[in-house]
Amino acid sequence: MPTQEQETIEKRVFVDMDRCIECGSCAAACYYSHADMPAVQQARAGWALLPVICRQCKSAPCVDVCPAEAMVRDDQGVVRRRLFRCIGCGSCARACPFGVITTTLGGTPVAWKSPDRLTGHQVAKCDLCADRLSEHPDAVPRCVAACPAGALVFVDARAAPAEGIKVVGGRTAAEDFYKRR
């Protein structure tokens, strides 16, 4: 079974704060592509409305706390939620230091002990559209493909400084995904 020791994925989704027009296209793309269990949502940061996307933490608290081993880092280094193991306890949502894993969408419960789901107990989690990444080396997650303003980019986090990207924020659980050039 993949473990926390697995290498993290090199590429991450970054949000270019100077380009986000708050249109919600990323959230809509995620919603419609993940069977109504969206992992990308919008949230207010001060006056700005920004996409909230999983940072694929190097040391992921959601993986550590999951009592059912549903949260794992897969072969590609992506932290994923294994559908049939998730019991919907919400531990990952509480452990996430960035509030990325949630059980509601705009105040409405989403896939949270929903009777029409297969298990009835699931939490949505961004897997960077792993089905696409496995299909093509240059594939991008759907939120990135949908972003009309070019605010979301899927790039190698280590190359960010070389590309003139200044990653803002000082939290250490993972790379901060807000950037400015």
Next chain:
Amino acid sequence: MPGAEESRDVRSRCVLCPAGCELGLAPSGPDRWRTAYPLTDDAGLCARGSVVGELLGHRRRILDPAVHEDGSRRRVGPDDALRAVLDAAGEKTLTVLLDGNLPCEQLAEAVARLDAWPAGRLCLVVEPVDRELLLGTEESGADYLRNDGLADCDGFLLVGDVFAANPLCARPVLDRHRAEPRTPIAALDPAGGAVVKFASHRVDVAPGGELAALRALAAAAGLNVDAPDVPSAAAAGAALADCERLGVLLAAECARTDNWRAIGRLAGDLAKARGGGVAVQTNGANALAAVRVEAAEGTIPLADALADESDVKVAVGCDVVGMLGRDDVAVAAAAAALPNRTTQAAGIVLPLALPGEYGGTYLLDGARPAEVGPLIDPPAGIETAAALVAALARAAGAAEPAPRTQDIVPGRVAGGDAPAETPAAEHASLVLVLARRAADGGCGALTGHASWRTSVDPLPELAMAPDDAEQAGLSNAAEVTVETDRGQLRARVRLAPEVRPGVCVLPEGLPAARALVSSELDPDHHRVVAPPRPVTVSE
């Protein structure tokens, strides 16, 4: 596996705005679809385009004709439904209110059918504010800029929230700004939309004062026009005065000003004078074609059709009741793909094909004719709007039209007299305006059925300036009642410092919001107007 589905997806273009973004379709269940995105291309597809897939297999789809009798709906056959429409018309003239955002082929077919039908007449329905704005830009003779051509501009004037109207047009503007950070970007949007965030110069103007501000800006930018005193506009104009290729992006929004035609004309004149062009971000992809067809073929303007109460009206593909926010529009029959306010009000309801189920020619991306193919076929027995009009004409015994000899792509509207101008009215302390939103198309007749919208927005969002909220004793996220002389609705407050004090903003894509600022007829100028409304907001 979704990836595998995407590899065999069907590709076409979204026709919910003039950007015409490429999109695909992938199955998501029996008779269910979802929008698919290219694997490696990040060209973009806004929230509106993402909705298209769900709409094509929507559970609320109207699949059978029905007649409203004694408070209940009775299913009828297609021929019986057409006969019921004609019986309702009797000896009266039958006015077809046809969605203007259909492909050029369907517009031409409908014009030909109604020409050959003496008892029928045609009205092409686009958003009234879009129609006025397009008439202005057409009359100005300014070039229409393609989206990728915007990156070559050395200055931008953004009128209305063009980034919400067409999110894709933000990319070349921001590309240019990144390459040349000193590129001036002037924004004129009293509702403080997304454009304000990126503006180097914000024009501070109250709703209704847009034309005066634009005039001051144009004068400062070198155009020979009377210049009222609007300091922020003059500063923005001075910043644009050195531009050699000015990109003017325009989006007409409801409940702002009655002067969209004059704004379009002046904006076009300014763009021409500064070596650039205009990019008009309308609701729907083919509003420009509809405006041109109306001018060329003499179809009846919407205001004239509504003012005439001696006829019987049939709405085909347009939610005229929701769009105008008026329940007093008498519509005998309505054809639509999904339920809307017009189908609720009509006595006879007919099914209709959705965009994505038919193809044709649209004026996309800088008014260039573009062929758009269908994504899928419509459900069995469901017609396109033009085919429905043809069936109605045949049932009425109208002659078959002569084969069309002119080009189906209409030509430009010729310049006319100076458009009418309405002086800015004095407003109450708080007025309600509506704003475009990237997730909505028009009044939301189609996109309002998207499950994502209803999940995200259980309550509409009312944006207001923090000072106004404080005065009213309201906090962020408070649930409030928004009330005008036309009605009321419940909303959730969002404190928005970018919104001008004295202004409250609701999304334009909600029929309930449209009803609060319901449109008025201006028969003297053959137009429909929707000025800002005084409003009260209370918990």
